[in-house]
Amino acid sequence: MSSLENTQRFSDEDLTTYLDGEAGQDLANRIEAELETSQELRARLEALTLPIGDIRALWDSKLADAPPMPPLPQAAPRQAPVLPFGLGLAAGIVVMIAFQWNTTPPPPKWSEWQQSAAAYQALYMTETLAGFSPDTQEAQRQLDYIEERFELELASVTDAIGAEYRRSQVLGFEQRPLAQISLLTEDGVPLALCIIRRPVEPDKALRVGAIEGLAAAEWSRGEYSFLLVGGEDKEVVEELAQQFVETI
Structure with missing residues (x-):
């Protein structure tokens, strides 16, 4: 079997899963074994890899050219209002509901x-x-x-x-x-x-x-x-x- 045929055994989904560190042990072992001999597979992985270093360098250069942030006005300290018992209880319930909503499992990430x-x-x-x-x-x-x-x-x-x-x-x-x-x-x-x-x-x-x-x-x-x-x-x-x- 040619090197090109070997690398085509892995889908882009397989390679992306490997790059994200989420591949199963068997898939990771097969990809790593193929990488030792397949230039085509290495090229496919490089094409799927985001140039994080270049992106970070560009972002840093933009920050360096940005004007300094003006000083923010100092806000006077405020004392938290004391709520009546009923309102305080209702506010606590709202906070609990919001917390539960925020901890709801995220929707599936479709393949x-x-x-x-x-x-x-x-x-x-x-x-x-x-x-x-x-x-x-x-x-x-x-x-x-x-x-x-x-x-x-x-x-x-x-x-x-x-x-x-x-x-x-x-x-x-x-x-x-x-x-x-x-x-x-x-x-x-x-x-x-x-x-x-x-x-x-x-x-x-x-x-x-x-x-x-x-x-x-x-x-x-x-x-x-x-x-x-x-x-x-x-x-x-x-x-x-x-x-x-x-x-x-």
């Missing part, structure tokens, strides 16, 4: 494959899946193919509460197979359960957000990364995703 899958799903409407209503045997045949390709048990997909199985297919992202399992909610909203394999990394708990204008939930386990996307109702997506977290 390139998730963005691509969501953009494709954004083209779906109820009529897209209206003509797909496979019987039990055909649905199982379709899922058997996905199970064999991904080495993953998916029988629970057809038993999901709140959504009906319509079809499944294998797409591709950067030469990697990407499973798309299409579902239709009771209200006629198309959803897609997408699965891709990746180097083994620490599991990621279920997180809900929005991508491409659609409600979405992501989680990962071992070598599998999952995305459930579709519609605008995050609660519906989260409830259905929770079922898959527990059964797949």
Whole structure:
């Protein structure tokens, strides 16, 4: 295998994860081993690396040319007002709520494959899946193919509460197979359960957000990364995703 073919085994997402220090041990070891012999891979890493030194030097030069800040007027010390008991209690509750809001986990940072899958799903409407209503045997045949390709048990997909199985297919992202399992909610909203394999990394708990204008939930386990996307109702997506977290 040529050096160019070797370096193409790593996607930009893999290399960015490595540069950010978030790559799993196996991925990091493979990249570092390839760097010892591949000039092409070193060039790709350099292209993905921000020139922090140049940016810092430019920023420092701008600061050096900036006029000095005028002195700020000294504010007279003020005594904090004493609030009545009721108002003081209400203010304390507001502070507690604000603290809880600020400590809410941040929304997911979507990867390139998730963005691509969501953009494709954004083209779906109820009529897209209206003509797909496979019987039990055909649905199982379709899922058997996905199970064999991904080495993953998916029988629970057809038993999901709140959504009906319509079809499944294998797409591709950067030469990697990407499973798309299409579902239709009771209200006629198309959803897609997408699965891709990746180097083994620490599991990621279920997180809900929005991508491409659609409600979405992501989680990962071992070598599998999952995305459930579709519609605008995050609660519906989260409830259905929770079922898959527990059964797949």
